[in-house]
Amino acid sequence: MHALTGCDTTSAVFGWSKVAAFSKIVSRSDTLPMTDIIAATSAFQDAVADAGLKLLVMLYGGQLSDSLNSMRYTRYMEKARLSALLPEKLPRADLNVENVRR
Numbered sequence: 001m002h003a004l005t006g007c008d009t010t011s012a013v014f015g016w017s018k019v020a021a022f023s024k025i026v027s028r029s030d031t032l033p034m035t036d037i038i039a040a041t042s043a044f045q046d047a048v049a050d051a052g053l054k055l056l057v058m059l060y061g062g063q064l065s066d067s068l069n070s071m072r073y074t075r076y077m078e079k080a081r082l083s084a085l086l087p088e089k090l091p092r093a094d095l096n097v098e099n100v101r102r
Contacts, residue, residue, distance in 0.1 A: 013059060021059055030064060031055060038100075045101050052100025053093055068093035 013021060025031050034051035037043050043051075054064050062071045072092065 013056065016059055024059060025055055028058065031058060034064075049097045049100045053096060056096060056100075068096065 025035065034055050037047050037051040038055075053068060057066050057068055057071060058064060060068075060071060062068075069092075
């Protein structure tokens with residue numbers, strides 16, 4: 001969780017403090033399988049990355065079955081329609097995989 005929400009070697013999650021992100025994650029029972037994977041010392045890196053990305057999806061208001069890329073696209077299209085487009089404020093899955101693996 002420390003690396004997922006930002007630390008010395010990873011950037012922070014935009015718009016979320018460590019405390020707020022941790023509180024939201026632990027308040028939902030459906031996140032327990034993901035936090036178990038992240039905490040497991042024997043977990044494979046790909047499993048940790050997938051679990052971390054699902055937690056990021058949840059932090060940004062998506063369902064655990066959504067992907068960051070689909071959410072980014074949806075947000076982009078909403079903002080483009082309203083002409084207030086700031087896609088750089090949305091997380092990119094390809095950039096966050098390394099953060100999650102740490």
